[in-house]
Amino acid sequence: MAKIGVYVCHCGSNIGGVIDVSDVREYAEGLPDVALARQDLFMCSDSGQELIKQDIRDGKVDRVVVAACTPRTHEPIFRGACEKGGLNKFLFEMANIRDQASWVHGQDPEGATAKAKKVVSSAVGKARNLEPLEEKYVDVTDAAMVIGGGIGGITAALELARMGHKTYLVEKDPSIGGRMAQLDKTFPTNDCSACILTPMMVEAYSHPNIETLCYSEVEDVEGYIGNFKVKIRQKQSYVNWDKCTGCGACAEKCPGKAPDEFNEGLSMRRAAFIMFPQAVPKKAVIDMNACINCAGRTIGSEPKVNAKTGNPILAPCEKACPAEAINRSLMLDPNGTIKEIEVGSIITATGYKVMGKENFKEMAPDSPNVITALQLERLISATGPTGGKLLRPSDHEKPHTLTFVSCMGSRDKNFHTYCSRFCCMYMIKQARLLKEKYPDLVINMHFIDIRTAGKDYDEYYTGARDMGINFFKGKVGGLDMLAGDKLRVNAYDMENGETIEYESDLVILASAVEMSDGTTELAQKMGLQFCGSKFFRELHPKLGPVETAVSGLFLAGCCQGPKDIPDTVSQAKGAAAVAAVPLAQGKVKIDPTISEVVTEKCSGCGICEPLCPYGAITMKKVDGKPRAMIAISSCKGCGVCTSACPSSAIQLHGYMEEQILEQIAALTA
Amino acid sequence: MSFTPNIVGFACQWCTYAGADLAGNLRAKYPPSVKLIKVPCSGRVKPEYVLEAFARGADGVLVGGCHFGDCHYKDGNYKTKNRTDMLSQLLEDMGFDPRRFRQEWISGAEGQKFAQVITEFTEELQELGPNPLGGQE
Amino acid sequence: MQIDQKKIDEAVSTIIGYGGTHILDCVGCGACSAVCPGVKAGFDVLCRKLIRKIVTGHLEEIIEETSSWGCQACNRCTEVCPQGVRPQEVVFAFRRYQANELAFSTSSITSQMNLFETGHAVFTDPKANRKKVGLPEEPPTSAYNEQAQKEIQTLMNNSSMGELGLF
Amino acid sequence: MADKVKVGFLLLGGCAGCEMAVVDLSEKLVDVLQHIEVVFWAPTAADVKYTDLESMEDGFIDVAFIDGMVRLDEHIHMANVMRKKAKTVIAFGVCAALGGTAGMGSLHDKNDLFEKAFKNTPTTDNPDGVFPQPQCLVDGKYDLTLPAYEDKVRTLNQIIDVDYYIGGCPPHHDHVAAAVTALLTGNMPPKGSWITNGKAVCDVCERNPAGKENGQGRAMVNQILRTIEGEPDKEICLLQQGYLCFGPITQGDCGGLCLKVNIPCRGCGGPIPGNHDYGAQALSTIGSIIKNEEITHQLMEKYPNLAKFFYRYALPSGTLPRRM
Amino acid sequence: MEQIGLYLGCNIPLKHPDIEQSFRKILPELGVEPLDLEGASCCPAWGTAPSFDLQTWCAISSRNITIAEQKGVDIMTGCNSCFGILSEAKHFLEDKEMKKKVNESLSAINRTYQGTSDIYHIAQYLHSKVGVDAIKSKIKYSLDGLKMATQTGCHTLWPSDVYKIAEQNPYEPTILKDLCMATGAEVPHYSRLAACCGMGGMRSTDIEKSLKLFKEKLISIKEETDPDMIVTTCSSCFMQFDMSQLILRERGEIDFEPIPTFYYTQVLALAMGFDPSQVAAISQIDRSKIIAEMQSEQRLVKEVA
Known part of the structure; x- marks a missing residue:
């Protein structure tokens, strides 16, 4: 018979302030198989843990139940205490009477106490049926993958490489650099973005431990921490990158056109193009959607022959290429090629995109002179469509009055409730750069409120006031399109309590930061989760900001939530540090709370086999009959097979049928 | 308030259980009707457990999982949905009020939603009255 | 300005009671x-500004506000509110508060009487004009329909409006 | 064996098909009869009065096979009497064990059932609406009684203590033979068990796709077909084809007979030991192997009553129905 | 023929029956049979029950809706306020509690609100159910070359979440523009297209403030487009444009002649050849010249056999 010890925590007044802890302890003492019940002010404190250890050492208990906060944070602590006391740590169960009782039922102390008793009884019921489990270890592949080649991904990859780990840097665009490469200058120091980023891009690309896979996307991820098998699709560039020198001759001759993504659609690029002048690697790509197949040179077709000269008629791009990197006679697979790699840990740094202006109906989205802040960034960048001159899109004239509108789609229940966090600062930066360059510009900035938390940030903002930039508190309500491509701004001045109405030449929307395209699919491939805000969910909002629920998978940068460059870089370095842990250790622990087949019970129906999301179940012949087997390193313990198995042959350790039935019985007693 | 219904909740540890914890962090108030049984995935919840809880007199049963596309185990919640859709129908076909059974997708970020779901479910159960099978056996 | 929590609570609950349900969601951005x-x-x-007056407890002070x-x-x-406050509902809740305290222009009482008597808030004899444009003199509305x-x-008498004694 | 084992057969609310399975033992029955003595077999084989059993000494019968579900007050009475008279009671066949198909009657009000059976069927001619009554006076002097109809169907173990269970509708005669052999040799499982080899129909079904050499394995079900739709391929697993076969969930002591004639298993064998609720497990298993929500809803459209579908033979034993 | 419940409101049947007559003339031609909603009352207007008690508002609105429900038809109205009021009431009645309470009130007059009839504005109905092509096919006088400034009115635009049919972009409404263009007219953009005309509660509370707002809008129309007429689908806006231009002119606040203003269906009825003395007979601004122009010989569309 089990000897269960129940330990009820006050958690200071967190629990004790609502729940009658003594009453719960007394109740627990009366439950079957409970050998003793104690209470303590803080069970997670050293002295609290010592209580458990001592009772185990004294042989008073052989199963432990702690009624306290949530197992999601504290189970490892108490399991540790059990282990130190000499008890198999899986003979431990937690009753959540804080997060799911005292904190939420403060209005009803009696109800909360009654509920706490039931929850304790449920935990005791489960504890009665717990079984000791063994942890196993597997070896680790000493390599890492970083998905996303922006400043976050580059930083993380460099850190891992410097620690000596082989690192694959996967980027979906033809060049690394990400959003930061699109920026003109960076706050609060107004460094030139390209000046500080380009050297890092080059260093990452040429680092012996980094293998950069550009124009590539993650196709599939299988496996688990220490042993991920990743399929990467290298998209078809239609240019032989081994030969391409990045001279750009093909782009010069190419007549096909498409909106330039790097310039946020403000200009056109060619079908054959190099992403941007400082691209790393500097390689050309042919965009087949924009390619017009000059001279009938569809991919894989033989060239026509000039009747006079007898020479083959080539497309301008291949003719122009001095390195012979373009050969349209080759039948190149439009799906590209699949490369398989094995890594021990993965960092996701897939960045962000900004919402398009078409989302904001009140903001005259049809006007060419309403642009997003990222578009403005290109408009003022020396590598942008105007060579760095501020010219408004409708007529390429210099604007006189500029309006900045904050919180477009952020802090808005119709779109995103979160604050996009770095818009205030970049708007101020853009305003300052423009005011410096064109002192006669009238710049009006409209904010709900100005958020400049960060080192030297508020000084940057107050400095902008000194420069003569106008700040208004109050959200812009809408824009009217006027003749001459001007816009009428309908705003409100909170301080005065009055409406504001004026004409503006160019309106810049600080639109919300969102997950990059394709991130949802990527998440599904990796089993990652989103929060309500549609960013990747970290393991813990405070204590696990770079880890995820999938062990071995880490986060850096805006894919976890909006953040500026310094924060992204910090997080990337943090992610690199934790991602290196399994690689440095060389082995990882396998959680034993996974499923197992009791072969004697298995009828071999095979129902379980296609259900497993990880392909962990196979049918093996035992005495000539098919019987299910589960690979421990692949199983993640979801229990779908356990529920489906009609022969009761599959057990999920830690969530056994008798354990759950006892919990139900306890809760309905 | 007529009575506090007894709700047995099965909550996947990644989403709904985390959502319930978050409700605590946010100090969201809801009636002490629900008691959660933590499972790794809503796909671990056998329909039999729901029936067992009702047979033992639970006034309501909640199965909480992740939103579609958010399952920690890729598609466990789809399996759950297949089963629970049929289970609701089965309850009705057996002459047991299927409103006592709820399937909800509550993410780990939806603390307020958890509180709201429990509040609404509790109110609905208060309207329905106690489980007619309660107290038997 | 004094901050009187009791007055704030009263003001907010009064407005919520009259249908300004989401008033506390306001972050004061000013877009409305x-x-x-x-x-x-x-x-x-x-x-x-009205929302600010209410959430700072100055409901009674503005009761005569037109x-x-x-x-x-x-x-x-x-439409523009980013927080789903539905400010128009707050304004109308405030109107209801004013109306139920009989703090509104007496000129609007005519409309209530018209509505009660003819079913039309605005009533002018239409017969001549209708005849002129070739329509039956009496429209098929409640104006000429006793039932x-x-x-x-009945609806108005049984409502809380009926208790104000306006008609 | 010195003494012959005294055996009794009692039919409650069934069709006596289970007893036909005993007769179907044919020559094996002859061998068995050397070892057993049938002391009671009613009402199928012998016309007896209640008192014939009531007057037996308690424990007189060594093994009682009780088949049929409990539907009338008479069944309750006779089952209780038999329990006293028999040392070992076997719920014989799926009706006694789980309630059987008649168990679906529990989903209906008994008055409605009477209306249907004695009045509303097209072939019934009963203009006066005469229903069977528990008591009636015939010719003004014969005071006759009929057993009363209970509100719902029950399984044998809901009335009396049952020692063993045998599934099947009816049990396969080979399985009966095996059970009797086990009984005679004393090679019985613990009390309360099912007498079964403990494996699913799939284990003996030649169509079972699992572990097949062709490397295909089992796949998700991507359509739902009723048996009236099309003709199933004779080689391929019926479940895989969309014909909802309960083979995976059902004891395969029958040898997968239905499958051999291209009929999906409907679950008469009863649940595989370890399962507490046949219908709930059937729902769980089928629900898991169905490809997606759309197909699930196809199932719910094609089978409008899931209680009858999943609990065809087992409704009175279900976790919830047995409390209702 | 498609049937629809014609909900008249107050201003149209009582003050501007020529607008009502224009409905009655054009609809059957376009394949729509308007059914009278006998005994329908005020929606009730914003200044009445909605300003006193939410539930009374919903009770009176739902009574009007039940008249259509009994006939098994949807509701169509030409008054923006009625459209807004009825749509919002229907939105409130989606709340189970409110529906229950309102039905308790309605039980005293033997009515039950179900929520089966949808609310349409006549402009939306013409645009989405009848269609621009069907309208074009019925035009007798082409209004080609005439310039119209449109005024949609607030209560079919916002809040877009309560309306059965919403503009693609309520800040840049196009339904009325499409309808006007179907007559052959030109419809230029002006910057205060979606601005409020100042009618309604504002005008009755403080006419000076109302006129200030109106003037701003009017000037935007005049200066940016200089139209031949203003066309609206809101009866209140119609009244503001018809009455207040004269006031501003009289006061010398505008230096141009008042622009003739029509309700859209009047324009359509004229283009379809109906008698102006029936469909466009009542206005303060003299519209005779522009009506004559609209129905002039040379505008006759040649019949295609």
């Missing part, structure tokens, strides 16, 4: 006032 035709025309205690009656109920505010008038009177 930026688009409000009433504010633009000079009725300034609408939208953001701005609320300048609200066009156009709902531009509802309909009785129904409306």
Whole structure:
């Protein structure tokens, strides 16, 4: 018979302030198989843990139940205490009477106490049926993958490489650099973005431990921490990158056109193009959607022959290429090629995109002179469509009055409730750069409120006031399109309590930061989760900001939530540090709370086999009959097979049928 | 308030259980009707457990999982949905009020939603009255 | 300005009770006032400013305020509000508060009487004009339909409006 | 064996098909008869009065096979009497064990059932609406009684203590033979068990796709077909084809007979030991192997009553129905 | 023929029956049979029950809706306020509690609100159910070359979440523009297209403020487009444009002649050849010249056999 010890925590007044802890302890003492019940002010404190250890050492208990906060944070602590006391740590169960009782039922102390008793009884019921489990270890592949080649991904990859780990840097665009490469200058120091980023891009690309896979996307991820098998699709560039020198001759001759993504659609690029002048690697790509197949040179077709000269008629791009990197006679697979790699840990740094202006109906989205802040960034960048001159899109004239509108789609229940966090600062930066360059510009900035938390940030903002930039508190309500491509701004001045109405030449929307395209699919491939805000969910909002629920998978940068460059870089370095842990250790622990087949019970129906999301179940012949087997390193313990198995042959350790039935019985007693 | 219904909740540890914890962090108030049984995935919840809880007199049963596309185990919640859709129908076909059974997708970020779901479910159960099978056996 | 929590709580619960359900969601961004035709025309205690008055507990002080009656109920505010406050509902809740305290222009009592008697808030004898354009003199509305008038009177008499003794 | 084992057969609310399975033992029955003595077999084989059993000494019968579900007050009475008279009671066949198909009657009000059976069927001619009554006076002097109809169907173990269970509708005669052999040799499982090899129909079904050499394995079900739709391929697993076969969930002591004639298993064998609720497990298993929500809803459209579908033979034993 | 419940409101049947007559003339031609909603009352207007008690508002609105429900038809109205009021009431009645309470009130007059009839504005109905092509096919006088400034009115635009049919972009409404263009007219953009005209509660509370707002809008129309006429689908806006231009002119606040203003269906009825003395007979601004122009010989569309 089990000897269960129940330990009820006050958690200071967190629990004790609502729940009658003594009453719960007394109740627990009366439950079957409970050998003793104690209470303590803080069970997670050293002295609290010592209580458990001592009772185990004294042989008073052989199963432990702690009624306290949530197992999601504290189970490892108490399991540790059990282990130190000499008890198999899986003979431990937690009753959540804080997060799911005292904190939420403060209005009803009696109800909360009654509920706490039931929850304790449920935990005791489960504890009665717990079984000791063994942890196993597997070896680790000493390599890492970083998905996303922006400043976050580059930083993380460099850190891992410097620690000596082989690192694959996967980027979906033809060049690394990400959003930061699109920026003109960076706050609060107004460094030139390209000046500080380009050297890092080059260093990452040429680092012996980094293998950069550009124009590539993650196709599939299988496996688990220490042993991920990743399929990467290298998209078809239609240019032989081994030969391409990045001279750009093909782009010069190419007549096909498409909106330039790097310039946020403000200009056109060619079908054959190099992403941007400082691209790393500097390689050309042919965009087949924009390619017009000059001279009938569809991919894989033989060239026509000039009747006079007898020479083959080539497309301008291949003719122009001095390195012979373009050969349209080759039948190149439009799906590209699949490369398989094995890594021990993965960092996701897939960045962000900004919402398009078409989302904001009140903001005259049809006007060419309403642009997003990222578009403005290109408009003022020396590598942008105007060579760095501020010219408004409708007529390429210099604007006189500029309006900045904050919180477009952020802090808005119709779109995103979160604050996009770095818009205030970049708007101020853009305003300052423009005011410096064109002192006669009238710049009006409209904010709900100005958020400049960060080192030297508020000084940057107050400095902008000194420069003569106008700040208004109050959200812009809408824009009217006027003749001459001007816009009428309908705003409100909170301080005065009055409406504001004026004409503006160019309106810049600080639109919300969102997950990059394709991130949802990527998440599904990796089993990652989103929060309500549609960013990747970290393991813990405070204590696990770079880890995820999938062990071995880490986060850096805006894919976890909006953040500026310094924060992204910090997080990337943090992610690199934790991602290196399994690689440095060389082995990882396998959680034993996974499923197992009791072969004697298995009828071999095979129902379980296609259900497993990880392909962990196979049918093996035992005495000539098919019987299910589960690979421990692949199983993640979801229990779908356990529920489906009609022969009761599959057990999920830690969530056994008798354990759950006892919990139900306890809760309905 | 007529009575506090007894709700047995099965909550996947990644989403709904985390959502319930978050409700605590946010100090969201809801009636002490629900008691959660933590499972790794809503796909671990056998329909039999729901029936067992009702047979033992639970006034309501909640199965909480992740939103579609958010399952920690890729598609466990789809399996759950297949089963629970049929289970609701089965309850009705057996002459047991299927409103006592709820399937909800509550993410780990939806603390307020958890509180709201429990509040609404509790109110609905208060309207329905106690489980007619309660107290038997 | 004094902060009196009791007055704040009372003001907020009064407005919520009259249908301004989401008033506490307001973050005061001012977008509603930026688009409000009433504010633009000079009725300034609408939208953001009205909400501020209420959530700071100054409900009684503004009971005679006429701005609320300048609200066009156009709902531009509802459309632009990023927090789902539905400011127009707050304005109307405030109007209901005023009306139930009989703090509104006596001129509007005529409309209530018209509605009660004919079922039309605005009533002018239409016969000549209707005849002129070739329509039957009496429209098929409640104006010439006793049964309909009785129904409306029953509804109004049984409502909380009936208790105000306006008709 | 010195003494012959005294055996009794009692039919409750069934069709006596289970007893036909005993007769179907044919020559094996002859062998068995050397070892057993049938002391009671009613009402199928012998016309007896209640008192014939009631007057037996308690424990007189060594093994009682009780088949049929409990539907009438008479069944309750006779089952209780038999329990006293028999040392070992076997719920014989799926009706006694789980309630059987008649168990679906529990989903209906008994008055409605009477209306249907004695009045509303097209072939019934009963203009006066005469229903069977528990008591009636015939010719003004014969005071006759009929057993009363209970509100719902029950399984044998809901009335009396049952020692063993045998599934099947009826049990396969080979399985009966095996059970009797086990009984005679004393090679019985613990009390309360099912007498079964403990494996699913799939284990003996030649169509079972699992572990097949062709490397295909089992796949998700991507359509739902009723047996009236099309003709199933004779080689391929019926479940895989969309014909909802309960083979995976059902004891395969029958040898997968139905499958051999291209009929999906409907679950008469009863649940595989370890399962507490046949219908709930059937729902769980089928629900898991169905490809997606759309197909699930196809199932719910094609089978409008899931209680009858999943609990065809087992409704009275279900976790919830047995409490209702 | 498609049937629809014609909900008249107050201003149209009582003050501007020529607008009502224009409905009655054009609809059957376009394949729509308007059914009278006998005994329908005020929606009730914003200044009445909605300003006193939410539930009374919903009770009176739902009574009007039940008249259509009994006939098994949807509701169509030409008054923006009625459209807004009825749509919002229907939105409130989606709340189970409110529906229950309102039905308790309605039980005293033997009515039950179900929520089966949808609310349409006549402009939306013409645009989405009848269609621009069907309208074009019925035009007798082409209004080609005439310039129209449109005024949609607030209560079909916002809040877009309560309306059965919403503009693609309520800040840049196009339904009325499409309808006007179907007559052959030109419809230029002006910057205060979606601005409020100042009618309604504002005008009755403070006419000076109302006129200030109106003037701003009017000037935007005049200066930016200089139209031949203003066309609206809101009866209140119609009244503001018809009455207040004269006031501003009289006061010398505008230096141009008042622009003739029509309700859209009047324009359509004229283009379809109906008698102006029936469909466009009542206005303060003299519209005779522009009506004559609209129905002039040379505008006759040649019949295609």
